[in-house]
Amino acid sequence: MSSTAPQAAAPTRDGGHRRFSRGWQIVAALGVTQTIGYGVLYYAFSVFLTPMARDLRASSPQIATALTLSILIAALSAPLVGRRLDARGGRALMTTGSILGTAAVLAWSQVTNLLQLYAVFAVIGIACSMVLYESAFAVIVSWFDGNERGRANALLALTVVAGFASTIFLPLTGLLVDSYGWRHALLVLALIYGVAAIPLHALVLRRRTHTRPRAERSEIVRTATRQRPFWLLVIAFTANGGAVAVMAVLLVSYLIHLGHSPVLAATLAGLLGVLSVTGRLVTTGLQTRLPAALIAATIFALQGVAVLMLPLLGRTVPGAVSCVLLFGLGFGIASITLPHLIVGRYGTAAYASLSGRIAVFSVADKALAPLGAVALAQATGYGWVMGVVALACTVAALALVAYHRV
Template structure:
């Protein structure tokens, strides 16, 4: 990594993001049918609980962001690892649907404490001037989460119950994530003087104060629409591809998503140094919508499904970078946790509705209608990002 980027912290956060997203998010759609059977519920009802939990997680995001600014993001991530493990164990033990619902809600609150929002805030705290590049490296590593954990969940579900799998996942959060987050916390305390010498004052944003409110609304709206599109597709990725007619190949096709995420971040890392964050965000939205449209039009044509997974992965990979770098570029590093917390609230609230709404659309109107409706929302998101880019370009001093 380039000089100045905290390589050890980026690597540690990358590993915890793989475990965090793999255990707390990506595995849910694969384990959901087993959960429904065990709890005597329909799959739609299980996804309704998941959607409600995403909504609560979104509402808690601004609070978490404020805590990160006040206590330090690494502190929140350390505590969040313990909460994640407790929530997973509560899910595994839950004897009834009400207890299960409480556990899933707690799981989503914990996710906001340990996933990208918190990791990006940690990197901004550690070294603000290198945060954008550090975020790119971090997302490059974290992009392997779905590639690793979708197959793991599928294979484990043939050997273990979903409850046993969640107990194992709790162990991963306790034995891997918690110690690494605590190490980052300790290293931050020991390196405070050095960081002050290297970084100096907090970096400023491209937007002047008088237009920041409008910029915040535009960016939040755009990320919310993109969050809905991605959440709907990713939650149902493997089951949806299986329902279309790809059978066992659905897992293989879905697994292309992760490497494509990594590829987009690698390309951005090597060739995208001069590509501004608003342009990155717009490009990510275009790729995601293109992938959804291709799948909706191609049906059971295998190359179409492959193109869908690749485009979705490329767009999602860039989107993860934009979520961290665009707010930093527009608004600066001061109060970064609170700013990204407010944006995450809008994005997660939209994403909360997506799994249930998309599931209902597929059940009642078919997969193609659900996909095209999703693509239309994504297209509105593209327009919002274009508006953000235009607003920033018109401001004196935008860079």
């Protein structure tokens, strides 16, 4: 799927222009599959939590463990998926993943006990590693090789569109469950995902036609993982990912703890998704003028300030709104900043492999950090949780500053 830099950067009548057009067809297809994929394979789970717990005679934490397991499996699968993407591209892998995801959701609708549920979600975790952001980003990075502005715009467009997954699929899933029950709702969602994702991945994506030799890709990865900059990226995006995951899970509960009504708390938390689009737009625009690492470091630092101020200002509505707005600006910037930093330092030949190595840490932390935060909140109170989140944001910012200086 890659091309030389002149082809990507300077479209010509018989080659570059067609490649540019094909690139945006791929972005459009991935926009559809990522939106539906996140909606069905991730966000819809929260709607099914209560009815599944009732029918399977299990507690909510036992049911929620299935999603945690899925995320951890996705993290562990990331390096292998990354190597496959670098070697062969995304067409076969993402098509297979969408078939696997569809089959797993169908199986999910038939589970009768926790063991079956956990087994299904282990499969969903594998499917997620094959079809969601990390794989889609690798396809775009490879296709827009040599066209930095095109790549930035493509990643922005993809994340803006897919950012509406929860907005679309949470109410849709709720309506389906209310009308047909959770098992039939899953059958409908599986059909929606399979009909959209399987043909789009199979027919629109293209095989990777120009790849570096395997030994050369392996050497890039070995060299990178032995050096400080790579591990600074791991620290930065793992710390920030954990902080964001904790706030996504606990913000509503904490705002209620501060004295706000459940409706207001949920409304303010809902702003995070909208603000993630704003943050991505601002970040992409600034990247043409300022170093991406310093832009992200500044925003991560501001998130830390927002979290520190929340216990002090959050008891009033204006104070809570201000803190949520400030934190929300950084809610989605990691997804578009990390590809830019990896490509800028290491090129595109081993992008997916390096991204997969980072995902082992960052994705696993997104699954585990909320569990630790809930335990800490129960043991010591929310104040300590906010302090740890602010510390994580600070660590992420300092790591990116150090990365920029190396």
